[in-house]
Amino acid sequence: MSFGPHLLLALLEGSVSAFVLALTALGLALVFGVMRIVNVAHGEFFMLGAVLAAALAGLFDLPPAIGFALALLLSPILVGAIALVADRLILRRLAYEPEATIVATIGLLFILQQSVLSLYGPDARSVAAPIDFRIQFPWFGYSGYKLIVAALAGVLLMAVWYGLKKTKLGLVMRATQLDSEMAQAFGIPVQRVYALVFALGAMLAGVAGVLIVPIRQAHYLMGLDPLLLSFAVVIIGGLGSLRGALMAAFIIGLSDGVISVFFSPTLAKILATLAVALVLVFKPAGLFGGRAQ
Amino acid sequence: MTGGKVQAMAKSSAGRVAVLHVGLIALMFLLQFVLPQYHHTNLARIMVLACYAIGYNLLLGYTGLLSLGHAMFFAVGLYATGLGVAQFGLDPLSGFLAGPLAGCALAVIVGLVALRTSGVAFMIVTLMFSQTGFLLILYFGDFTRGDEGFVVAEGLRRLAIGGMTIDLAAPAVRYNLALALFGACLFVSWAVLRSSIGRVFVAIRENEERTRLLGYDTWRYKLLALALSGTMSGAAGGAYALLFAYVGATFASIQYSIYPLLWVLLGGAGTTLGPFLGTLLMFYLIDIASGLLPGYLIVVGAVLILLTLWFPKGIVGSLRARWLTWLP
Numbered sequence: 001m002s003f004g005p006h007l008l009l010a011l012l013e014g015s016v017s018a019f020v021l022a023l024t025a026l027g028l029a030l031v032f033g034v035m036r037i038v039n040v041a042h043g044e045f046f047m048l049g050a051v052l053a054a055a056l057a058g059l060f061d062l063p064p065a066i067g068f069a070l071a072l073l074l075s076p077i078l079v080g081a082i083a084l085v086a087d088r089l090i091l092r093r094l095a096y097e098p099e100a101t102i103v104a105t106i107g108l109l110f111i112l113q114q115s116v117l118s119l120y121g122p123d124a125r126s127v128a129a130p131i132d133f134r135i136q137f138p139w140f141g142y143s144g145y146k147l148i149v150a151a152l153a154g155v156l157l158m159a160v161w162y163g164l165k166k167t168k169l170g171l172v173m174r175a176t177q178l179d180s181e182m183a184q185a186f187g188i189p190v191q192r193v194y195a196l197v198f199a200l201g202a203m204l205a206g207v208a209g210v211l212i213v214p215i216r217q218a219h220y221l222m223g224l225d226p227l228l229l230s231f232a233v234v235i236i237g238g239l240g241s242l243r244g245a246l247m248a249a250f251i252i253g254l255s256d257g258v259i260s261v262f263f264s265p266t267l268a269k270i271l272a273t274l275a276v277a278l279v280l281v282f283k284p285a286g287l288f289g290g291r292a293q
Numbered sequence: 294m295t296g297g298k299v300q301a302m303a304k305s306s307a308g309r310v311a312v313l314h315v316g317l318i319a320l321m322f323l324l325q326f327v328l329p330q331y332h333h334t335n336l337a338r339i340m341v342l343a344c345y346a347i348g349y350n351l352l353l354g355y356t357g358l359l360s361l362g363h364a365m366f367f368a369v370g371l372y373a374t375g376l377g378v379a380q381f382g383l384d385p386l387s388g389f390l391a392g393p394l395a396g397c398a399l400a401v402i403v404g405l406v407a408l409r410t411s412g413v414a415f416m417i418v419t420l421m422f423s424q425t426g427f428l429l430i431l432y433f434g435d436f437t438r439g440d441e442g443f444v445v446a447e448g449l450r451r452l453a454i455g456g457m458t459i460d461l462a463a464p465a466v467r468y469n470l471a472l473a474l475f476g477a478c479l480f481v482s483w484a485v486l487r488s489s490i491g492r493v494f495v496a497i498r499e500n501e502e503r504t505r506l507l508g509y510d511t512w513r514y515k516l517l518a519l520a521l522s523g524t525m526s527g528a529a530g531g532a533y534a535l536l537f538a539y540v541g542a543t544f545a546s547i548q549y550s551i552y553p554l555l556w557v558l559l560g561g562a563g564t565t566l567g568p569f570l571g572t573l574l575m576f577y578l579i580d581i582a583s584g585l586l587p588g589y590l591i592v593v594g595a596v597l598i599l600l601t602l603w604f605p606k607g608i609v610g611s612l613r614a615r616w617l618t619w620l621p
Contacts, residue, residue: 038413093602098413099359103558104601106361106551110594118588220588224547228424231417270428277421281409 005139006261014257015250016146016215019153020208022249024226025233026160027204029245032234034177034197037091037101041108043227045202047220048079049209051116054125054218068130072210079206080199082112087198092191109223116220124217149211156207157246164242173197205230225269229256232272236279238286248286306619313620314483317566318476325468337468339569339576340475341532342552346560346568347478348525349553354563355491356518357498361416362423363553365403366523368430368545370396370530372437375540378449385452385461389531396527397520404519408512411501420550427545442541450535467536474532475569478525483565485521486621494518498563526553548590555593558600561607565621570608 028042053071060067086108094100131148134141164170175183176193184190205226209218216222229252237248252272259268279286321340325333345367352358370392378388407418430437437443450461459466485491493514496504505511534540543549552575553568560571575596582589600607606614613620 038417090598090602099416100601100605102361102413102416103359103554104598106554107594107597107601110551110590110597112594114586114588114591114594116588118586118591122587228421231421235417264432266428266432270425270432273421273425273428277406277418277425280414280418280421281406284410284414 005137007258008137009140009142010258010261011254012142012146012257013261014254016150017257018250018253019150019157020212021226021229021233021253021256022157022246023153023208023211024205025230025237025245025249026157026242027201027208028230029234029237029242030160030173030197030204031201033242034173035096035194037096037098038105039198039201040102040105040227041086041112042201042205042230043223043225044109044112045079045083045205045223046209046212046226047116047218047223048082048112049075049206050213050216050218050222051120051125051209051220052078052206053210053213054127055120057127058125064128065130068127068214071127072207075210076203076206079209080203083199083202084195087195091198092194096194113220113223120220122220124219126217127213129214143215145214149215152211153208156204160204161242169196228269228273228276232276235276236286241286244286309619310483310621314479314565317569318472318479321472321475322469325465325472330464333464333468335576335580337464337471338537339573340471341529341536342556342576343569343572344474344478344532345526345529346553346556346572347482347565348522348529350557350562350564350568351482351485351494351525352518352522353554353557354561354567355486355494355498356515357501358411358515358518359416359554360419360519360522360550361547361554362403362419362421362426362550363522363526364545364547364549365423365426366396366400366526367530367533367549367553368426368542369399370527371534371540371544372430372530373527374531375443375445375534376437378535379443379445379540385450385535389528389535392531392534393524393528396530397524399527400520400523401516403523404516408515408519420547423545423550424547427542427547430542430545437542438540440542442539442543445534445538445540447538450538461535462538471532471536474528478528479565479569481525482568483621486565490514490517495563551593551597555597555600557607558605559596559607561610561613564607564609564613567607567609574608 024046027045028039031037031039031042052075056071056074057067062070090104090108091101094104129143129145131145133144135144135147164173172188172193175186175188176190180190208226232252233245233248236252237244237246256268256272259271321336324336328336348366349360349363352360373391373395374388377383377391378385383391403419403422407415407422410418431439447462452459452461461467461470493504493509496509497511497514501511530544556571556575557568558571559575560567560569578592578596579589582592604611609620
């Protein structure tokens, strides 16, 4: 295959992962923006989404499409419920103190990951794609499901965007983000908003995990890469800035795809982690953050 | 309790403290004659890992900087010594010295960049640098053997002094070398705490603004603390490569950055004996759990959460706060 088609393939792969990454990172950005905490267990919610989807899809003897639809519906709800419990039992007791919360969410990471290993086993499991068609380019065929993933992720991103900007719930969240004490003074139940945001953030990662599972397999260690890439997106995009995070997701997703195809996936990750560290040191407001925090 | 008070009390009861520390080393020395082989090996390993924890504690416990990337310092020492001996033909002694040197050099380089940040940002920057290091080990897998790692052959682990040849693979040699390194690290950490430099470290932990206002260049002290911490972590890594003969990328992974945090928090951050106690307890807790569950690292998560929720001072820290106020 010559350079042009190769690049097209890299860009296609990059865009699909960019959409999924944007969804995952949006969850992290939302939690950081509103609650001012760094959730190191975020990647595990992604993993939980995928693993639960694989478990649910295999539970009943349903046609792939219906089984998958069921997983797409139930799995994020379960992930959200787990996040609610974690918020209630751990984060709230720590009063969301930033450094203690990081250490506690590291603990949560181990608990979720190792529980899955104990209950579900160390094997990677795959789920059949709900639809099976290929788009035939002159040089190669491309999985139609991947494009559907990108489209679904895009729709969900827009839904969250709309929810934040146009609904009352979004207004309440934004008020809490701007000044939680003032929001409380105006009668906003800040604790409940925090719990809701934490669950919503986890559900976004969970949905991303469900969408990815027919492409990559479900495995208990799959949470680390999305976590690091989401960190990259949120930090390079500007902490707490949703628009910056979306832009960063596409830059990182596309460059990750291109570098992975032409050089190596490891090199792409090295550049991403290094970029996060350097941006955080030299431009802590992020590259597209707008206002400094 | 303020750092100054701790210092004053430590000084007034220096005798008791000296007895306690020397007593621990003596106890560890005597234990080798009674322990069964399995625990003998475990304890040697625990002492080397405790050096890593003591190094971590210099940064977190004394200076108040929480790093999530210390595996890079342990691993750079591990690889400097391991590759030095296995690939570059260094003898074990100069090979070992490459460990702390590499740890120190990396700590200074990382510190020059990462110490521009503090708090949560410092945690994430160190996490990312360490992950970069881990990925670099995988990327240069032809040379480092990546995930699979390599074994430092027994023939390379023989130290010739005068006419004598010391075989580092012999259990008794291994135990006593681990004990010597542990004793040295424990002593250094105690000496640092008692020195004027250590008081500035503690002052930075308690209130960096005020310390700066008093005329101390806190940035330089933080760099010094990180360099000391990196040196000790590198020394532990180097010793690990020589004494336990295995070098692999796992030791650079996030898990090995979390371990020292866990050990130090469990034992008690900012105490001299806490890091060892935390390493000892966690080692055996994980050892027991591994026989019960496939996902035995769940105890790491559970202990971390329990500590942050109910037990932030750790074991020695709580003892000190309640009863033994003279403990350093």
